Amino acid sequence: MKNVVSTEAGTPQPRDLATRIEAVLTAVEDATHSVGRKPDEVTIVAVSKTVDRSAIDAAFALGLRHFGENRVQEASRKLVEPLPAGSVLHLIGQLQTNKAKAAIALFDMIESVDRPSLIDALEKEAERRGEQVPVLLQVNVAREPQKAGCSPESASDLMGRLVRSPWLLPRGLMTMAPLIADPEEVRPVFSGLRALRDTLQREQPAVDLGTLSMGMTDDFRVAIEEGATSVRIGRAIFGHFPQTHPA
Numbered sequence: 001m002k003n004v005v006s007t008e009a010g011t012p013q014p015r016d017l018a019t020r021i022e023a024v025l026t027a028v029e030d031a032t033h034s035v036g037r038k039p040d041e042v043t044i045v046a047v048s049k050t051v052d053r054s055a056i057d058a059a060f061a062l063g064l065r066h067f068g069e070n071r072v073q074e075a076s077r078k079l080v081e082p083l084p085a086g087s088v089l090h091l092i093g094q095l096q097t098n099k100a101k102a103a104i105a106l107f108d109m110i111e112s113v114d115r116p117s118l119i120d121a122l123e124k125e126a127e128r129r130g131e132q133v134p135v136l137l138q139v140n141v142a143r144e145p146q147k148a149g150c151s152p153e154s155a156s157d158l159m160g161r162l163v164r165s166p167w168l169l170p171r172g173l174m175t176m177a178p179l180i181a182d183p184e185e186v187r188p189v190f191s192g193l194r195a196l197r198d199t200l201q202r203e204q205p206a207v208d209l210g211t212l213s214m215g216m217t218d219d220f221r222v223a224i225e226e227g228a229t230s231v232r233i234g235r236a237i238f239g240h241f242p243q244t245h246p247a
Contacts, residue, residue: 031224047234126167172211183219190226
C-alpha cells in the first residue's frame with residue numbers, strides 16, 4: 001500500500017473481529033465450493049471506511065491484506081502512517097477528476113474509473129509520477145441513476161482507451177448492485193457484469209481482465225456464485241458502526 005490512519009469511528013474488539021472474519025472466510029469458502037471454485041480465487045476487500053486505524057491494524061494482524069476506502073479526502077486524513085508491507089489499498093468510491101492527484105498518491109488500485117475525463121486526469125498524474133496504476137472499469141449494470149459507473153454500452157470504448165494507456169493498467173470490471181432485501185434479485189447484475197467482462201476480454205485478448213469486483217455484505221455469496229474474484233465487505237467484518245453508505 002502507499003500510505004494509512006485515525007478516525008473517530010468505533011473499533012471492534014479483537015475477539016469480535018476475529019469471529020466476524022472467520023465467519024466471512026467460511027461463507028466465502030462455502031460459496032466457492034458450491035460452484036466448484038476455490039476460496040483462494042476470491043479476494044476479500046475489507047471496507048474500512050467506517051473504522052479507525054486500530055481496527056485496520058487488527059484486521060491485518062488477523063490475515064486480511066486488502067482494504068477499501070470510499071473517499072479520497074477521508075482516506076487522506078486517515079492514511080498518514082504506512083500500513084505494513086503486503087497491504088493493498090483500494091479506492092472503491094466515486095472519484096472526482098480534481099482528486100486524481102491525491103488518489104494516485106494514496107491508492108494501490110482504483111476501482112471506480114468510469115468516464116473519459118477521469119481516465120485523462122489519472123493518466124496525466126500517473127505519468128507525472130512515473131507510476132503505472134492498476135484500475136478497474138466501473139459499470140452501472142443496474143442502470144441506477146444515483147450510482148456511478150459507465151453504461152454497459154460505453155464499456156467497450158472506455159476499456160479500449162484504458163488498454164491504450166501506457167500508465168493505467170486495466171485489470172477488469174467493478175459494479176455495485178442495488179440494495180435490496182433478497183440477494184437473488186441482484187443475481188442478473190452480477191451475471192451481466194461477468195458476461196460483459198467476457199465480451200471485453202475477447203475484444204482485448206492481450207490484456208488480462210480477470211478481476212470481477214462485485215458483491216458486498218448482503219450479497220457477496222451470490223456474487224461469488226456468479227464469478228466474483230473480489231468482494232467488498234465492510235459491515236460483516238467491522239460490525240454496525242455509523243455510516244452513510246452501506247458496505
